[in-house]
Amino acid sequence: MKSRPARLLPPGGTSRARRVHAMTRRQLLRGVVAGALAARGLASEPISATSHAPAVAVAPALAGQRTLGAARWATLRAFALVMLPAAGNLPGAEKAGAIEYLKQALAGEYAVFLGVYRRALDDLEALARRQGAVSVARSASAFASLSADRATLVTRQFAAASPRDFAVLRQHVLEGFLADPVHGGNRDRAGWETVGLVHKHKE
Amino acid sequence: MRDLPSQPAAPCLYTAVVATGDSTSVCIIGSGAAGGVLAWALARAGVDVVVLERGKPAKRDETAEDELLQVIRRSHQPPVERDGTVVVEPTARAEGEPTRVGQAYYLLGGGTILYAAASWRLRPDDLRKRSRYGTVPGSELVDWPLTYQDLEPWYTMAEKEIGVSGKSGADPTEPPRSFDHLMAPLDEDPFSARLAAAARKMGLRPFPIPTAISSRNDAYLGTNQCQYCGWCSGYTCLFYAKNSVDITVIPKALKTGRARVLTDSYATRIETDPRGRASAVIYRETATGAEKRLAVGAVCLAAGGVQSPRLLLMSASKQFPDGLANRSGLVGRYLMFHIEGRRTAVFDQAFDFVLTKKVGVHDWYFPAKTDAWINHCSIQSGSRRGPLRFALSREGWGEDYEAALARDFPRTQQLQAMVEDLPQLANRIELDSGRKDPEGYPLPRITHRYHEMDRLALVHSQERMGALLQAAGGKLVDTAEAHTNITGAYTYHLMGTCRMGTDPKDSVVDRDCRFHDVPNLFVADSSFFPTSGGLNPTLTIQANAFRVADYIVKHRKELGG
Ligand SMILES: Cc1cc2nc3c(=O)[nH]c(=O)nc-3n(C[C@H](O)[C@H](O)[C@H](O)COP(=O)(O)OP(=O)(O)OC[C@H]3O[C@@H](n4cnc5c(N)ncnc54)[C@H](O)[C@@H]3O)c2cc1C
Numbered sequence: 179m180k181s182r183p184a185r186l187l188p189p190g191g192t193s194r195a196r197r198v199h200a201m202t203r204r205q206l207l208r209g210v211v212a213g214a215l216a217a218r219g220l221a222s223e224p225i226s227a228t229s230h231a232p233a234v235a236v237a238p239a240l241a242g243q244r245t246l247g248a249a250r251w252a253t254l255r256a257f258a259l260v261m262l263p264a265a266g267n268l269p270g271a272e273k274a275g276a277i278e279y280l281k282q283a284l285a286g287e288y289a290v291f292l293g294v295y296r297r298a299l300d301d302l303e304a305l306a307r308r309q310g311a312v313s314v315a316r317s318a319s320a321f322a323s324l325s326a327d328r329a330t331l332v333t334r335q336f337a338a339a340s341p342r343d344f345a346v347l348r349q350h351v352l353e354g355f356l357a358d359p360v361h362g363g364n365r366d367r368a369g370w371e372t373v374g375l376v377h378k379h380k381e
Numbered sequence: 382m383r384d385l386p387s388q389p390a391a392p393c394l395y396t397a398v399v400a401t402g403d404s405t406s407v408c409i410i411g412s413g414a415a416g417g418v419l420a421w422a423l424a425r426a427g428v429d430v431v432v433l434e435r436g437k438p439a440k441r442d443e444t445a446e447d448e449l450l451q452v453i454r455r456s457h458q459p460p461v462e463r464d465g466t467v468v469v470e471p472t473a474r475a476e477g478e479p480t481r482v483g484q485a486y487y488l489l490g491g492g493t494i495l496y497a498a499a500s501w502r503l504r505p506d507d508l509r510k511r512s513r514y515g516t517v518p519g520s521e522l523v524d525w526p527l528t529y530q531d532l533e534p535w536y537t538m539a540e541k542e543i544g545v546s547g548k549s550g551a552d553p554t555e556p557p558r559s560f561d562h563l564m565a566p567l568d569e570d571p572f573s574a575r576l577a578a579a580a581r582k583m584g585l586r587p588f589p590i591p592t593a594i595s596s597r598n599d600a601y602l603g604t605n606q607c608q609y610c611g612w613c614s615g616y617t618c619l620f621y622a623k624n625s626v627d628i629t630v631i632p633k634a635l636k637t638g639r640a641r642v643l644t645d646s647y648a649t650r651i652e653t654d655p656r657g658r659a660s661a662v663i664y665r666e667t668a669t670g671a672e673k674r675l676a677v678g679a680v681c682l683a684a685g686g687v688q689s690p691r692l693l694l695m696s697a698s699k700q701f702p703d704g705l706a707n708r709s710g711l712v713g714r715y716l717m718f719h720i721e722g723r724r725t726a727v728f729d730q731a732f733d734f735v736l737t738k739k740v741g742v743h744d745w746y747f748p749a750k751t752d753a754w755i756n757h758c759s760i761q762s763g764s765r766r767g768p769l770r771f772a773l774s775r776e777g778w779g780e781d782y783e784a785a786l787a788r789d790f791p792r793t794q795q796l797q798a799m800v801e802d803l804p805q806l807a808n809r810i811e812l813d814s815g816r817k818d819p820e821g822y823p824l825p826r827i828t829h830r831y832h833e834m835d836r837l838a839l840v841h842s843q844e845r846m847g848a849l850l851q852a853a854g855g856k857l858v859d860t861a862e863a864h865t866n867i868t869g870a871y872t873y874h875l876m877g878t879c880r881m882g883t884d885p886k887d888s889v890v891d892r893d894c895r896f897h898d899v900p901n902l903f904v905a906d907s908s909f910f911p912t913s914g915g916l917n918p919t920l921t922i923q924a925n926a927f928r929v930a931d932y933i934v935k936h937r938k939e940l941g942g
Contacts, residue, residue: 261778268783287454330779349773356769357449372783373768374731374791377446378610379619 245292246284250299252319254280254347257302260333261351263326269368276354279363283350291346298336298343305332305339404676405431405641407933408662409683410648410692412436413491414919415905415926416683417626417634421542422930424639428937431675432642433664435684436487438627439494445619446612448767457486457495459819466687467813467826468868479816482871483687483718483827489644490627491685492873493919497614497763498593498623499738500545500920502536504554505529506747507757507801507914514755520803520832521715523911526883526892529556535924543923544602544624547591554743564596567607572732572794573739573762579853580742590738590761593624593920602629611735614764646673649822651680651696651705651902659705659902665820679901679933679940683926686716686875686908690810691825693879706896711889713810715877716829717913720756720839721870722798722863723764724846726855731791738763745845746915748838756801756838757915760846764797793858796850798842799872801915803832810878829867839863874918879908893932894925901940905929 246254255277264270271277284292306321307314309332314320324332337344354363356370358380364370370377407423409416412434423430439457443450450456458464458481465479488494506513508525516522537560539545547562549555566589569577580587594613595604607622621628634640643664649672650663659680665672682689690713696705704712742760766774771790775782813826831839843861850857864870882888885897894909896902905926907918914921933940 262783263780265780265783268780268787270783333778348778352769352772353449353453356772357453358447360447361449370768372787373771374787375734375768379446379608 246295246299249303249317249319250296252322253299253303253306254295256319256322256324256329257299257333257347258351258354260326260329261348262355267372269372271351271355273365274355274368274372275359275363275365276351276369278365279354279357279361280350282362283353288350291350294343294346298340298347301340301343302332302336305335403431403673404678405429406678406937407431407681408433408675408677408679409681410662411491411682411684411688411906412489412626412631412642412644413683413685413906414493414626414922415907416681417490417493417630418539418542418923418926419681419683419905419930420634420640420642421630422927423933424634424637426930426934427639428934430634430640432631432640433646433648433662433675434487434489434642434644435647435667436489436491437644438489439617441617441619445617446610447616448769451495451616452767452770455481457488458484459487463819465824467816467824469826469828479824480868482829482868483810483825483873483875485685485688486873488627489642490625490631493593493623493625494617494627495615496623496625496873496919497736497738497917498919499761499917500540500543500547500591500593501759501916502556502558502924503529503532503914503916503921504746504757505556507912507916508532510755510912517755517803517832517834520805520834521887522804523880523882525911526881532921532924532928533557533559535928536920538927539920539924542602542927543593543626543629543920544595544599544604545591545593545920546596548589551586551588552591552741552743553586553588554746562591564599566590567592567594567596567737567739568609569739570609570611570733570735570737571730572728572735575730576762576794576796576849576853577740580740580849583849583852585742585744585849587740587742590741590763591920592738594618594737595622595624603632604628609737611733611737613737615736647820648684648692649695649820651692653698653700653705653899657700657899659899667820670820677901678937679903681929681933682879682902682904682908683906685906686878686910687810687825687827689904689906689908690878691812694810694812695822701898706889706898706902708898709885709887709889711880711887713878714806714808715804715880715911716808716810716827716875717802717804717877717910718829718867719872719874719913719915719917720800720802720831720835720867721872722758722800722839722842722846723795723870724843724850724857724861725793725795725859726847726850726853726857727789728792728794728853728855732794734765734767734791736763736765736767742845742849745842752837752841754834754838754841756803756834758801758838758842759799759915759917760842760849761797761799762794764795765793766795794850794855796846798839798846799874799915799917800835800838800842802876802913803834804877804880804912805830805832808877827867831866836863836865874907874913876907876910876913876918879904881909881911894929895932903929903933 258271262271406429409432466483511522511524546564548566549561577587605621608620645667646664648664652661654660662675694704740762808829811826812823816824879889
């Protein structure tokens with residue numbers, strides 16, 4: 179947790195309460211299109227999912243984990259580790275808190291992305307089974323059972339077949355690695371430490 | 382960690398209830414760079430003002446130094462799909478897709494909350510392009526109806542009231558000044574020191590960029606000394622060291638008792654009386670949706686170079702069928718941004734993360750006689766990407782990708798160029814006939830195409846920045862090749878859309894920024910710029926706002942009409 183010098187807080191505002199922003203379906207699609215363009219290097223803007231959207235109520239967040247189901251979560255965790263594996267001094271997605279970030283984000287601000295996640299993770303899973311991981315029980319994640327080489331191969335296939343979905347998932351994993359820890363990821367500033375960012379007032 | 386400064390004297394509540402039948406002497410629309418200054422300059426002279434501001438006060442503690450919120454989720458801007466601009470020039474995106482190009486930040490304090498605060502005086506030749514360079518096919522070059530001499534005292538006033546840190550005489554193109562900077566320049570950081578040393582070795586004259594960031598505590602300004610956290614451009618300042626108008630001039634305006642600032646108040650129409658004078662401003666309380674009417678003695682637009690002309694076009698009436706004060710047909714035309722150049726290099730050394738404009742190079746600010754362009758151009762340090770943007774801008778994933786981030790992020794530096802955008806009649810803002818904002822008003826539609834000279838000057842500055850980075854020991858990781866349209870890279874400098882001039886046939890406002898067609902209507906944001914110069918515009922906006930306020934004060938009797 180970062181600490182804020184209490185004296186600096188403006189009158190009335192003490193805690194950093196997280197506001198759950200809502201988002202319309204069209205915005206979602208727009209974000210996804212932007213992501214796909216970014217993936218092809220056509221647009222410099224990252225996917226921007228939220229903002230001061232008007233109060234279109236999103237159903238009170240079910241925990242993202244429950245909504246996706248255990249198998250998809252296992253796939254997502256494995257996908258995040260393909261994006262950012264742990265190796266040597268590199269903490270990898272899990273240790274750096276990116277999975278925790280995804281949990282919190284999908285349970286709140288990014289609940290609107292759940293449809294994309296379901297589709298993307300099911301696609302990954304189908305590709306994994308086609309890669310020979312057929313013996314894994316239907317209730318478990320075949321993708322998560324793949325060797326690192328195979329998971330990389332399947333991820334490449336997935337990125338080529340579904341560039342938009344891939345871009346969304348990749349961006350969110352990176353957010354969990356490098357965003358301010360206040361959002362639930364970047365545990366102990368592991369992401370910032372990895373890239374040598376000293377955040378003078380968030381130590 | 383240093384001892385943290387405390388917050389300066391708490392501002393106040395910015396909202397007030399306006400009863401029906403409410404009125405004011407001057408209604409200022411927008412509370413940004415221009416609106417903040419107008420409020421203070423008018424209120425201290427005893428003029429009653431109401432500032433209508435569409436946004437809310439910035440939540441510094443929630444968003445400061447937070448890349449996810451400020452840059453990725455853009456928590457200070459409405460969703461682009463509901464508030465973006467429709468760009469109609471050939472772009473990478475489909476035509477008609479709303480973009481962020483020219484989109485405003487709706488906040489108390491406007492763009493000054495997030496700006497990098499580089500605070501320049503335009504050069505005398507910036508104001509006399511036509512007499513200096515003659516005619517240029519495809520561009521309607523003009524001189525400003527003002528000289529640098531006319532503006533000099535107002536620049537001085539703005540530098541004192543907003544607070545600028547800098548070093549006089551260091552910039553080889555700096556015009557003569559009657560006043561040294563209020564504060565010493567900000568400290569160098571390792572990269573700016575290395576860049577400046579390399580530039581000097583090349584025989585250039587690098588200098589500290591003047592910024593509206595306080596290099597010391599200042600009780601009058603109400604600001605603290607910079608803490609050198611590095612999070613300036615694009616971020617709210619947690620330490621009240623960036624001299625944004627919401628902490629410098631607006632609190633002083635409120636203290637006079639003459640000014641009211643209504644946040645969450647979206648001006649949607651300016652009404653005129655039978656004599657063709659502005660008589661009321663209609664606005665919407667965005668929280669409640671309630672529509673209110675404020676009777677006015679005069680109106681001063683300060684909503685920014687896109688939103689001010691949009692409001693005029695939205696205020697079309699029987700009297701003004703093509704938009705308020707638009708008998709010339711020029712409202713919204715001559716839209717200029719600065720064309721932004723950027724070069725990136727990787728160094729052999731890790732640097733602190735600094736998004737502060739520190740070193741400028743102006744040895745190429747003016748074109749050489751042999752150059753095929755006439756654009757002015759400034760080169761500036763301090764525009765790195767945050768870690769998340771950096772990671773997203775690189776393709777790939779996996780161990781090599783992660784290792785490359787770790788290796789390259791702290792060693793990567795960028796330079797930024799501000800290239801003057803030549804005025805063109807066809808570059809403009811209109812109202813889009815299809816898309817509407819959540820309140821039901823048409824989105825702005827932008828047409829913008831670079832002039833051939835803009836492109837040439839951009840490529841030239843790309844090459845110069847590349848040479849500088851290499852001289853400093855960097856390895857370039859991009860090419861001098863530049864983007865070819867405004868969606869490729871745009872700045873938040875929005876100029877020209879209510880052109881200032883003496884002839885009502887070819888300009889929209891007069892020398893005092895008063896609309897030719899509506900005698901009690903003024904504009905003080907950068908809409909009035911006849912040409913854009915090669916420098917960030919805000920100090921010029923603020924200096925001119927003091928000048929416009931002075932005119933209004935001197936003529937308040939006749940304006941009250
Ligand atoms: C990241 C960033 C960095 C920058 N760096 C620099 C820099 O280093 N130097 C520099 O000179 N400039 C810089 N700028 C640009 C600078 O912010 C603008 O030039 C400046 O803020 C423009 O002032 P303005 O008064 O014209 O408009 P703004 O400051 O944009 O203010 C307009 C205000 O009007 C309000 N408004 C709009 N429409 C309405 C309406 N209909 N009713 C009521 N209110 C309305 C808006 O909410 C806003 O608060 C930067 C901008 C950004 C975003």
